[in-house]
Amino acid sequence: MKQTFRYDQTSCRLQLEGLPDVSVGHSGAVIGILTGWSLQWTGRPELEGRKEHLMALMQVVLPYARQLISGVDRPVGGADLPVEIRGKSGGGHRLQLRSSQPDTPPLEVVLDAAELADLVRVLDQVRLDGRVTLRWEVPEPQPLRTRELLERVPLRRRLAAPLGGVVVLAVSAGLGWLVPPPAPLKPVAPDERAAPAAANEATVASPP
Numbered sequence: 001m002k003q004t005f006r007y008d009q010t011s012c013r014l015q016l017e018g019l020p021d022v023s024v025g026h027s028g029a030v031i032g033i034l035t036g037w038s039l040q041w042t043g044r045p046e047l048e049g050r051k052e053h054l055m056a057l058m059q060v061v062l063p064y065a066r067q068l069i070s071g072v073d074r075p076v077g078g079a080d081l082p083v084e085i086r087g088k089s090g091g092g093h094r095l096q097l098r099s100s101q102p103d104t105p106p107l108e109v110v111l112d113a114a115e116l117a118d119l120v121r122v123l124d125q126v127r128l129d130g131r132v133t134l135r136w137e138v139p140e141p142q143p144l145r146t147r148e149l150l151e152r153v154p155l156r157r158r159l160a161a162p163l164g165g166v167v168v169l170a171v172s173a174g175l176g177w178l179v180p181p182p183a184p185l186k187p188v189a190p191d192e193r194a195a196p197a198a199a200n201e202a203t204v205a206s207p208p
Contacts (some may be wrong), residue, residue: 003031005132007125009118012038014126019132032133039122044109047097051134056082058123058138061095065120 007014014037021032038048060083064076075098077084084096093116098106111119129135 014122
């Protein structure tokens with residue numbers, strides 16, 4: 001029997017249609033074979049396709065959302081893939097979907113932060129739904145690159161330590177200029193050295 005599951009959020013609805021896979025013992029409200037899906041947007045064209053198209057959407061949107069949570073805005077996908085998403089200058093996210101049909105121009109959808117969050121939620125609901133036994137090949141989270149880790153630290157904090165060292169060095173040098181140099185020693189003439197010695201000898205030689 002055909003099964004239909006719906007996953008709703010404020011700005012979109014994802015609907016799956018499929019059948020239980022009786023070859024592995026499925027029965028009842030289970031989708032083991034996906035026959036189609038559709039994604040309805042508020043005020044946008046409806047998307048539909050096969051399992052590989054939905055998986056391609058997951059493989060791009062979910063890693064992109066994880067990067068944003070980590071403070072990294074890096075595009076995911078590419079010109080040779082059916083789905084690509086990247087940040088949009090001025091705010092928002094540009095999602096581009098390429099059809100497998102020849103002579104069909106790609107569809108571009110601009111999402112704001114709330115719409116992207118809704119899309120991530122419905123994709124996660126499908127992926128984690130125990131009634132859908134399909135295997136979704138979503139890539140594992142990857143560690144951030146060294147440069148991206150550095151860019152997560154605000155520029156002010158990154159410059160604080162070196163600038164602090166420069167300030168301390170400058171203050172130390174300034175204090176050094178404020179301390180007066182020691183007075184130079186006055187040279188003593190040879191006759192001036194002999195006079196105190198003679199006076200000492202006369203003092204020792206005189207009777208008490």
